[in-house]
Amino acid sequence: MSHDHDHDHDNELDPFAARVRALETILTQKGLIDPAAIDVIVDSYETKIGPRNGAKVVAKAWLEPDFAAWLKRDATAAIGSLGYTGRQGEHMQAVFNTADTHNLVVCTLCSCYPWSVLGLPPVWYKAPPYRSRAVIDPRGVLEEFGLTLPATTKIRVWDSTAELRYLVVPMRPKGTDGWSEERLADLVTRDAMIGTGLAREPA
Amino acid sequence: MSRREAKSVTATLPTGVEAPIFAEPWQAEAFAMTVALHDKGLFSWSEWAGALSAEVKQPGAASDGHDYYEHWLAALENLLSAKGVAGKGDIDALAAAWGRAALATPHGKPILLENDPSPTEGRGGPTG
Numbered sequence: 499m500s501h502d503h504d505h506d507h508d509n510e511l512d513p514f515a516a517r518v519r520a521l522e523t524i525l526t527q528k529g530l531i532d533p534a535a536i537d538v539i540v541d542s543y544e545t546k547i548g549p550r551n552g553a554k555v556v557a558k559a560w561l562e563p564d565f566a567a568w569l570k571r572d573a574t575a576a577i578g579s580l581g582y583t584g585r586q587g588e589h590m591q592a593v594f595n596t597a598d599t600h601n602l603v604v605c606t607l608c609s610c611y612p613w614s615v616l617g618l619p620p621v622w623y624k625a626p627p628y629r630s631r632a633v634i635d636p637r638g639v640l641e642e643f644g645l646t647l648p649a650t651t652k653i654r655v656w657d658s659t660a661e662l663r664y665l666v667v668p669m670r671p672k673g674t675d676g677w678s679e680e681r682l683a684d685l686v687t688r689d690a691m692i693g694t695g696l697a698r699e700p701a
Numbered sequence: 702m703s704r705r706e707a708k709s710v711t712a713t714l715p716t717g718v719e720a721p722i723f724a725e726p727w728q729a730e731a732f733a734m735t736v737a738l739h740d741k742g743l744f745s746w747s748e749w750a751g752a753l754s755a756e757v758k759q760p761g762a763a764s765d766g767h768d769y770y771e772h773w774l775a776a777l778e779n780l781l782s783a784k785g786v787a788g789k790g791d792i793d794a795l796a797a798a799w800g801r802a803a804l805a806t807p808h809g810k811p812i813l814l815e816n817d818p819s820p821t822e823g824r825g826g827p828t829g
Contacts, residue, residue, distance in 0.1 A: 509803045509804060509806045509807075509808065509812060510800075510803055510804060511799055511800050511803040511812070512725075512727075513796070513800075514725075514727050514770075514771060514774060515725070515726070515727040516796040516797070516799045516800045516803070517774060517778070517792060517796045518727040518730050518731050518734075518774065519727075519795075519796065519799040519814075520791075520792045520793075520794075520795035520796040520798075520799055521731075521734060521777070521778070521781070521787065521792060522730065522734065523795055523799075523814060524786070524787045524791060524792070524795065525734065525738070525781075525786070525787070528786065530737075530738060530741055530743065530786065531734055531737045531738065531741070532737075535737055536730060536733045536734060536737055537733075539732075539733035539736050539737060540723075540729040540730065540732070540733045543722065543729075543732070543733075544722065544723070544729065588746065607750060607754045608750055608753045608754040608757050609753070609757070609769070610750060617722070618722045618732075621765070621766045621767070621769070622766065624757075624766045624769045625763075625764060625765055625766030625769070626757075626762055626763075626764050626766070627764050659750070660746045660747040660749070660750035661746075661747065
């Protein structure tokens with residue numbers, strides 16, 4: 499595979515790499531996978547699919563009330579209309595932050611995450627402390643991310659499943675009137691779409 | 702609380718910093734194989750989530766998540782074994798063969814299973 503080129507250290511496979519090779523060999527022999535297709539999947543997740551997709555969805559919702567309404571009503575279809583469709587047949591739900599309510603997404607079960615719009619999850623999203631504490635103490639968790647919300651702001655925590663994944667639509671920052679979709683999308687961070695952050699303020 | 706102190710949840714990763722998704726190539730390959738096998742219809746994504754969940758919730762999972770793809774690989778092996786696609790013994794033997802092949806491969810050359818100097822050792826013929 500393309501990843502194995504140009505290693506100039508000793509040719510020693512660590513045990514996990516050797517087991518993955520073994521699985522690939524068996525699955526290829528059985529006709530269950532095609533090594534070329536594996537490379538394509540890796541390449542798209544490393545280079546093509548990422549939080550920029552979600553940022554475009556959010557920026558479009560900020561600019562177009564009709565799209566925002568569609569996103570609220572049927573996020574799977576609205577997001578799919580931009581060409582971002584989930585590979586696992588999962589449904590999407592967009593949850594909108596307001597002045598009163600902040601939304602936070604977690605997967606307590608394992609690491610379900612809206613891949614089609616955010617790419618693959620960051621390490622902390624998959625780690626036990628976030629998975630266990632986001633539900634019990636969301637306000638404390640947000641503070642550890644440097645996000646202190648007013649005590650009056652309600653925090654809703656959404657627990658993802660294999661079938662249903664959430665995208666947080668952060669509030670549009672003030673001082674961005676007349677901005678283009680592209681410029682707005684630059685303010686939308688991955689963390690803002692998980693709910694562990696807010697959209698960036700205009701510089 | 703400052704971000705500098707934010708250790709317990711975000712572990713070693715400062716927020717907002719884009720760390721590489723995969724720390725090593727085998728992690729990307731294990732991930733992609735799972736996606737491809739699901740595409741092929743070998744299992745539903747709920748089945749996969751169940752298998753992965755069973756692994757990651759075992760005691761001893763690292764709190765910084767660095768071993769996440771080790772759990773991922775174990776979950777994939779369990780699911781393939783349960784489906785009768787690949788038994789642990791088959792994988793063990795073939796992994797050992799890949800390890801021997803790697804050691805027998807000169808620098809700069811692609812590692813091929815054919816480079817295994819003792820191909821019959823512990824391998825009961827074709828796995829098909």
